[in-house]
Amino acid sequence: MTASAHAWILTDLAGQRFAVANVEMVEYLTEAHIMNVPLSPDYCPAVMHWRERLLPIVFYHRLFAPGAAVSELHHIGIVAYQRHPGEPLLHLAVVLSQAPYRVVVTDEENEALPECYRDPVHSPLVRAVFSLDNAPVPVLDVNYLASSTLRESLEQQVSSPS
Amino acid sequence: MSPVAYAKLTIDEQSLLLPQDRLLHIELASNIQANISRGNITLGFVEFDEHEWPVITLDNNLMPLTSLPEQRRLVACIDGTEQPLALACDTITTLPITAESIFEPLPEIMRHEKSPIEALLHSQGILHFLLNTDALIRLLPHRETEE
Numbered sequence: 424m425t426a427s428a429h430a431w432i433l434t435d436l437a438g439q440r441f442a443v444a445n446v447e448m449v450e451y452l453t454e455a456h457i458m459n460v461p462l463s464p465d466y467c468p469a470v471m472h473w474r475e476r477l478l479p480i481v482f483y484h485r486l487f488a489p490g491a492a493v494s495e496l497h498h499i500g501i502v503a504y505q506r507h508p509g510e511p512l513l514h515l516a517v518v519l520s521q522a523p524y525r526v527v528v529t530d531e532e533n534e535a536l537p538e539c540y541r542d543p544v545h546s547p548l549v550r551a552v553f554s555l556d557n558a559p560v561p562v563l564d565v566n567y568l569a570s571s572t573l574r575e576s577l578e579q580q581v582s583s584p585s
Numbered sequence: 586m587s588p589v590a591y592a593k594l595t596i597d598e599q600s601l602l603l604p605q606d607r608l609l610h611i612e613l614a615s616n617i618q619a620n621i622s623r624g625n626i627t628l629g630f631v632e633f634d635e636h637e638w639p640v641i642t643l644d645n646n647l648m649p650l651t652s653l654p655e656q657r658r659l660v661a662c663i664d665g666t667e668q669p670l671a672l673a674c675d676t677i678t679t680l681p682i683t684a685e686s687i688f689e690p691l692p693e694i695m696r697h698e699k700s701p702i703e704a705l706l707h708s709q710g711i712l713h714f715l716l717n718t719d720a721l722i723r724l725l726p727h728r729e730t731e732e
Contacts, residue, residue, distance in 0.1 A: 458712040460691075461599065461647040462700040470692070470705065470712070477705050477712075479692040515694070569694045 427529045430562060432555065433500055436493060436520050437484035439539075440555070442528075442562045443502050449514060450501040451523055455480070457496065464574045465489045471516055473501065480516040481568065486548075486577070487539050498522055504565035515569050526555060534559035544576040590681050593713070594661055594674040597645035600713040602680060602706065603663065607718060609633070610662040614653060614673050617660065628653050631660050631671055638662045642673035647701065665718045672721075680713065688715055698723075 429445035457469040457480055466485035470477040478501070485491050498519035503512045534552040537559045539545065548568060549561040567573055592608040594601045610633045617629040617640050626649040630637040642650050642657050657673040688704040695702075701721035706713040 458707070460695055460702065460705070460712070461645070461714075462697060462702065463695040464697075467692075467694045472707055475687075477689050477692075477707055479694050481694070569692070571693050571696050574694065574697065 427527050429525050430528045430553075431500075431523045431525050432560065433483075433517060433523050434520050435483040436518060437488065437491065438520060439484060439487070440558070440560050441483070442526075442553070442560050443500075443565060444562065445525070447502050447504065447565055448500065448523060449503050452499040452501065452516075453497055455496055455499050455516065464577070466577075467574075471499075473514070473516065476514070478514050478516045479569070480518060482518050486545065486573075489581075493518065494520075502565050504569055506566065513569065515565065528553045528562075537561060542580075544573070544580050548573070590679050591713075591715075592661070593676075593678045593680040594672065594716075595676045595678075596643055596647075596657075596674050599645060599647065600680075600711055601674070602713050602715045603661075603718070605679070607664045608661055608677070609664050611677055612660040612662065612671070614658050614660050617653070617673070626651055628673065631662065633662050636669060638669045638671040640671040640673055663718050665722050667719055667722050670718060670722050680708070 430442040431448040432440055432442050434440050455471040457471045459469045467479050467481050469480045471480050482493055496518055498521055500517045500519055500523050502515050502517060505512055534554050536549060536552055540549050540561060548564055550564045551562040552559050590605050591602040592605050612631040616631055619629045626641055627639045628641060630639050640660055642653055644650050653673055656675045659677050660671045660673050661677055663670045663672060686706060686708055688706050690704050691702050701717050702714045703717035704715040
């Protein structure tokens, strides 16, 4: 029997698609007041106020193209993650180029890792890959995206390119 | 018990907070004495409590500067646990802390050994940064070697 689940498709400012699990998508906003935080990584340079909290804002496309331009923020997805089972949910804002949309994914869909994720730094971002419109879409590990491990790995990659 | 007020040091557009009791003394920047032996990010020193306090300053991105901008008119002598540190800044005032003032730890995604920011406070439309002075001190010699 084939199982299916819903996932949300997010599109970054470079037009690249990725997905999060249905339960990880919390809210979609069309505007935000962002505040820069010095010495933060290029892909997460600011925070925004959300529900009496400050959320880090991720420019996902800069994970693959550091310093890439950003446009005005009209599409922002709030995603949830959990460090460990039983711990409170944490949240992250992701800047998008369009509104997120929901799709049905079956467990038969299993695609090869997209090219830009095929290195030791980016591959842990991907929990699974499925096909949408004949193109592979990675399902994100939001926990890794929000970790200091990713930042450290990216900096090591820059300082000692293979 | 948490402090009820913080020293607020401004550097360009940034608001840096310190527990009030970590700010030991305020000196005029015009009293900075040159000391060429300390390295190029140490701008000199001020004398306080029979000690020399090495003075540094930062830019708007909290990176060390090698010269003192005109607007850095004050020097804050900070009680660091590892070594004395004096930070030149534009203004020094007091930020009262209310029951609504909630410091949030710097998100893990933003943490870095070089960042002296320990926590964030969003108050009255301004984002303030709570300084970890020990991290700031540790940062300096490392950055000096990178110059």
